[in-house]
Amino acid sequence: MSDPADLTARDALEAIRRRTLSPVELARACIARTEAVNPAVNAIVAWSPETCLAEAERAEAAVMRGALGRLTGLPVAVKDMIDVADLPTTFGSEIYADNVAQGDDPIVREMRGAGAVILGKTNCPEWSAGANTRNRVYGATGNPYDPTRSSAGSSGGSAVALACGMAPLATGSDMGGSLRNPASFCGVVGMRPSPGVVPGETRGLATLWLSSSGPMARNVDDAALMLDVMARPDRGDPFSPARPDWGDLAHPGEVDPSTLRIAATEDFGFAPVEGIVRRAFRAALAKLSLGHAEETPDCSGADRIFSVLRAVSFLGGHLDYTRDYPDKVGPNVHENVAEGLGYSALDVARALTDQSAYYRRWQAFFDEYDLLLAPAITISPRDWHELYPTEIDGQRTESYFHWLACAYATTIAGHPCLSLPCGLDEAGMPFGLQLIGRRGDDRALLAAAASIETIIAGDPDLRTPPPDIAALATARPISEMPGFLDL
Structure with a gap:
């Protein structure tokens, strides 16, 4: 058998069920891969290999009893925004640098309940603010295809851990593309589900759907498997249905793409998209030959809507931190809070009204x-030293998150979407194709993504090669690079 760390979640699960691979063997392989490669990229920032192995031993005992769950024996990496009992939860913030979780977040409870083994915590920007995974607690996370470059974010550590074979599944969360951005940069799948599918029962502004948790994996089938475990009704989230009718998310099947009415847009009519990305997108569409119309939804007002509602969200959750611990709060959070303080009730009312029209x-x-x-x-x-792009093809960006416009165009509308690996761009870096489906029809989106993924797999020009694990294992530790802990 090849290294178990390189198995997909489905293949590893099947091997465990056939008893040709034990959960302990898989855990040891993932631990060994993490020990070998993590110094080069800094994806896993808190973990206990001994605890991981103990959990794997319990999973193995369950296998021997025939007590198999949906994820039995599969290692899962968890973004450092949610709690794993007895491991640090820092949110990438110096304020919480010494915080150790006393219990599991509901998502982690669901994973454990399905038999998963927790590998450890993955790096993120401070409070997930921004799409470059850097903070003053754990430092920067490098791209697995070139550790001097950004892994994006905010779920950058999760994407890197997946790409490097540290775990077959990882959690992420998304407001302005925090699942999709790092998935695109690192050649993995990241899915933002429809509001309420994965409940945000702890979301500070419960009636705003901007933030959502979702699955990250190496392929669509594995993401579907994980989403099926994460999805559940919860009255703590007003968008969570009392009687879900989203069907069997774990087995969405495939759909003939020729039967789909497909639209495509390079920029949603407003996003500042770099030429290299436009060319990669056009090349992918030409190769896929799906048949599509060059159309986009009307995204009028997207920048203003997202700016106001994002600032309000950060103002509600982080104002006290900026006032009580100004030296321990980074520039992105300070900027969002200051922006929020500058808006009036009329600005917020207009943003919410405009979002309603945008949605319709x-x-x-x-x-x-x-x-x-x-x-x-x-x-x-x-280069990850660039906290955020200040210009794109000579055009200045308007804020630290303006360059995420291809992602927040979808966030505002609340539609399910995912990033699908689709080859390399001219710079030899992964390119992610974003697929957006109908609101509430996550299963249909997964089916379409699986079908397109099959086409990609059959074309060597569209397939995304894995990162060079041997080179990463001998690479200079990223912690030795200048600016590792700076912002």
């Missing part, structure tokens, strides 16, 4: 189309 325009668009294709992110990976 998207519903009308999806009366005409089944699937929308777009780039997942506006640029090719850059």
